[in-house]
Amino acid sequence: MxxxxxxxxxxxxxxxxxxxxxxxxxxxxxxxxxxxxxxxxxxxxxxxxxxxxxxxxxxxxxxxxxxxxxxxxxxxxxxxxxxYDVDIKPMNKTMGGVIWWKSVKKHRGFKLQQHTLTKHYRILDDENYRVISTFDQKVAKEKWLDIVRKYK
The missing domain is CATH 1.10.260.40 (lambda repressor-like DNA-binding domains)
Incomplete structure (x- = not known):
């Protein structure tokens, strides 16, 4: 958008x-x-x-x-x-993606999601706080890999 x-x-x-x-x-x-x-x-x-x-x-x-x-x-x-194109600000509480969001991947409570309307990505932690939002799929996937590596 x-x-x-x-x-x-x-x-x-x-x-x-x-x-x-x-x-x-x-x-x-x-x-x-x-x-x-x-x-x-x-x-x-x-x-x-x-x-x-x-x-x-x-x-x-x-x-x-x-x-x-x-x-x-x-x-x-x-x-x-x-x-900013990429917004990395943890601590924005979400509802967990019940409406408008499709879960792309899950790992140890973390969720990589894509918005069904705007098509932007976000990563939520295990308590549904937003860790990152971006329209750039590559950035979302890189950050996701960082999380997976960190929380093996």
Whole structure:
């Protein structure tokens, strides 16, 4: 998922995100740091938000059912992946890949998974904490081999 797609998703779903949080246009514009006029233009599809506004939407409404449905994952994880391509940050607790994830490999409680929608990879530890996320299959497999070697 790249920046343009994130901007498109957040822009096209801004009204739904606002209404699911029961905010007026005035309040939502204030929260996002944009004018009400800009918010109305985005909601009507006349313009797209900019990257900074898209990040604000993902950060402030990261638990939004709409964003999770449209992105298929934690919106902030998608932001990080679009910036860094590989995100190695242990200690982000997950639900273990019950929905949206296909387990590729398992070893001593660790799981290499691929997202069914975005096709990015992640590795979870034995307590379902995210160890790495990446769109690069080679990087995911290299990190997986490191884990298998370490925990024989």
């Amino acid at each position: 790249d920046k343009d797609l994130i901007i498109q998703i957040t822009s096209e779903n801004l009204k739904e995100i606002r209404t699911e949080n029961q905010y007026t246009q005035e309040k939502m514009a204030e929260i996002l740091g944009i004018t009400k006029k800009m918010l109305v233009h985005i909601e009507k599809g006349k313009t797209l938000s900019n990257w900074t506004t898209a990040i604000a939407i993902c950060a402030l409404f990261r638990d939004s059912p709409t964003l999770h449905k449209q992105m298929g994952a934690d919106p902030m994880e998608m932001i990080e992946l679009s910036i």
